[in-house]
Amino acid sequence: MSWEPKIVGFLxxxxxxxxxxxxxxxxxxxxxNVRVIRVPCSTRxxxxxxxxxxxxxxxxxxILGCHPGDCHYIEGNYKTMRRVPLLKKMLAQFxxxxxxxxxxxxxxSEGAKYASIVNDMTEKVRxxxxxxxxxAGGKHGKD
Amino acid sequence: MAKIKLALYWAASCGGCEIAQLQIGEKILKLIEVADIxxxxxxxxxxxxxxxAMPNQSIDVCLFNGAIRTSEQKHMAKMLREKSKVLIAYxxxxxxxxxxxxxxxxxxxxxxxxxxxxTPSTLNNEKTIPQTxxxxxxxxxxIPEFFDTVHSxxxxxxxxxxxxxxxxxxxxxxxxxxxxxxxxLPPRGTVISHNAKAVCDDCPRKKDVKKVTKFYRPFQxxxxxxxxxxxxxxxxxxMCTRGGCGAPCPQANMPCTGCYGPVEGVTDQGSHFxxxxxxxxxxxDPDQIQKIIDDIPDPAGTxxxxxxxxxxxxxxxxx
Numbered sequence: 036m037s038w039e040p041k042i043v044g045f046l047x048x049x050x051x052x053x054x055x056x057x058x059x060x061x062x063x064x065x066x067x068n069v070r071v072i073r074v075p076c077s078t079r080x081x082x083x084x085x086x087x088x089x090x091x092x093x094x095x096x097x098i099l100g101c102h103p104g105d106c107h108y109i110e111g112n113y114k115t116m117r118r119v120p121l122l123k124k125m126l127a128q129f130x131x132x133x134x135x136x137x138x139x140x141x142x143x144s145e146g147a148k149y150a151s152i153v154n155d156m157t158e159k160v161r162x163x164x165x166x167x168x169x170x171a172g173g174k175h176g177k178d
Numbered sequence: 179m180a181k182i183k184l185a186l187y188w189a190a191s192c193g194g195c196e197i198a199q200l201q202i203g204e205k206i207l208k209l210i211e212v213a214d215i216x217x218x219x220x221x222x223x224x225x226x227x228x229x230x231a232m233p234n235q236s237i238d239v240c241l242f243n244g245a246i247r248t249s250e251q252k253h254m255a256k257m258l259r260e261k262s263k264v265l266i267a268y269x270x271x272x273x274x275x276x277x278x279x280x281x282x283x284x285x286x287x288x289x290x291x292x293x294x295x296x297t298p299s300t301l302n303n304e305k306t307i308p309q310t311x312x313x314x315x316x317x318x319x320x321i322p323e324f325f326d327t328v329h330s331x332x333x334x335x336x337x338x339x340x341x342x343x344x345x346x347x348x349x350x351x352x353x354x355x356x357x358x359x360x361x362x363l364p365p366r367g368t369v370i371s372h373n374a375k376a377v378c379d380d381c382p383r384k385k386d387v388k389k390v391t392k393f394y395r396p397f398q399x400x401x402x403x404x405x406x407x408x409x410x411x412x413x414x415x416x417m418c419t420r421g422g423c424g425a426p427c428p429q430a431n432m433p434c435t436g437c438y439g440p441v442e443g444v445t446d447q448g449s450h451f452x453x454x455x456x457x458x459x460x461x462x463d464p465d466q467i468q469k470i471i472d473d474i475p476d477p478a479g480t481x482x483x484x485x486x487x488x489x490x491x492x493x494x495x496x497x
Contacts, residue, residue, distance in 0.1 A: 083449040086490040103462065110462075117467050118456040125452060125477035128283060130495035168495060 040160040042095040043088040044069040045080045049107040050142045051099030057146030065150035066157035069097060078111035082122045085136060089168055095135045095160040102140040134159045182238045185217035187258055189244030189251035190278040195269040196220045198345030202352050212359050229257060237262040239358060245271040245278045246329045250322035259335040270344035270437045272331040275487030280479060282486050282493035285326040330488045340369040344437035344484055347423045371422025374442040377434045378416045381425035389460035393473035396432055407433045413480055418450040435483050446490045448481035
C-alpha cells in the first residue's frame with residue numbers, strides 16, 4: 036500500500052473552520068489528508084499539542100486562524116504568531132523540517148484559500164516523506 | 179528496631195548529587211543512627227557482586243541518581259530495583275534524564291565522532307573509537323555498551339518516589355530523608371518537594387506585566403535586583419518549573435533553568451516554557467518577532483535542559 040501523508044489540522048472555530056466548511060459546501064476539491072480538529076482559537080493550540088500530534092504519527096501539522104486583527108478573542112492569533120516561529124526553530128533541532136508545521140490565516144469566506152493551502156501542504160509533506168518518529172535515532176523507547 | 183538498609187548509586191551523572199547528599203551536614207549523624215549504608219560506590223567499598231549476592235527486597239531504600247545511557251547503568255538499575263523495597267529517583271538526571279539527556283539531540287555515532295575525532299584538542303591519528311570488546315594479549319577486555327538514546331530511571335524500571343533538582347537542594351533531600359526516618363513516606367509516586375506550585379511562587383522578585391522586546395543571555399546584562407527576570411528579558415523557567423527549591427537562582431540574578439522538572443500536572447516542561455516565553459514577546463510584526471526569537475540561540479537546550487528524554491518527542495530524529 037502506498038504511503039499517504041497524515042496531517043493534523045487545528046482550525047479556529049470562528050474563521051478557518053468555517054472557511055473549511057465553505058470549501059466543502061462550494062465543492063472545491065482538496066486533498067483528503069488533513070484530519071481536522073476544531074479549536075476555539077489558534078492560540079488554544081499549545082506547542083505540546085503539535086508535539087503530541089507528531090509523536091502520535093502525524094507527518095505534518097497545520098494551524099489555521101483568523102487574519103491578524105480579526106481574532107474573536109482580540110489577540111489570540113498574535114500569540115500564535117509568536118509561538119509558531121519559535122517552535123519551528125526548536126523542531127529543526129529535533130530533525131523535524133520546517134515545512135511539517137504550517138501556520139496560515141484563513142477567514143470564513145476563504146474556502147478556495149483553504150483548499151489551496153491543504154493541497155500545497157499535502158504535496159510538500161509528501162515530498163518530505165514519512166516523519167517516522169518511532170525510529171528516530173535508530174532505537175527509540177526502552178533500550 | 180532494626181536499622182534501615184540504605185543504598186546509594188550513581189549512573190550517568192556528574193557527581194553533584196553525591197555532594198548534595200553530603201550537604202545535609204551534621205544531619206547525616208541522625209541518618210546513620212537509623213540507617214546502615216550497604217552500597218555507595220563513591221564512599222564505601224562494596225562491589226557489584228556483593229550487591230548481586232544480596233537477597234531480593236533486602237535493601238529498604240535506594241537513592242538512585244543519574245540517567246541511563248550505558249548497558250552497565252541499565253543492568254544496575256534493574257538489579258537495584260530487584261534488591262530494593264523502595265527505589266527513589268534522586269536528582270534531575272534520574273527523574274527526567276537531566277543534562278546527559280541532551281545527548282538525545284544526537285546519536286552514539288555522532289557523539290563518538292565529535293568526542294574522539296572532531297574536537298579541536300583531540301589528537302587521534304589511529305581514529306580509535308571505544309569498542310565493547312577488545313582482544314588484548316592477556317585476554318578479551320569488555321566495556322559497557324553506549325546507547326543511542328539516554329533514558330530516565332522511570333523509563334527503565336518502576337520508580338517509587340522522586341527527589342527533584344540539579345542537584346536537589348539540601349532542604350529537599352532532608353524532607354525526603356526525614357519522612358523516611360520517621361516512616362511517614364507520602365503516597366507512592368510523589369515528587370517530594372516543599373512546593374508543588376511553580377518556582378515563581380517561591381521567588382520574591384516583583385512580578386508585573388510581561389512584555390519583552392529583546393531576550394538576553396545571563397552574561398549580557400546585569401539585571402535589576404528586585405524585578406522579575408523574565409520581565410527584564412532573561413528566559414527564566416520559573417513559571418513552568420516545580421518550586422520547593424526556594425528560588426536560589428533568581429535571587430542570585432540567574433534565571434531558573436528548570437532543574438526541579440515540570441510543575442504538578444504538566445508532563446512536557448519544555449513546550450510549556452516555549453509557549454509562555456513566546457507569548458510575552460511584545461510585537462505583532464512577523465519580522466520583528468523573528469528578530470526577537472533570534473536572541474534564543476538554542477531553544478531545545480533552553481527549554482528541555484533537564485527533561486529531554488522524558489519529553490513528548492524524547493529524542494531528535496536522525497536522518
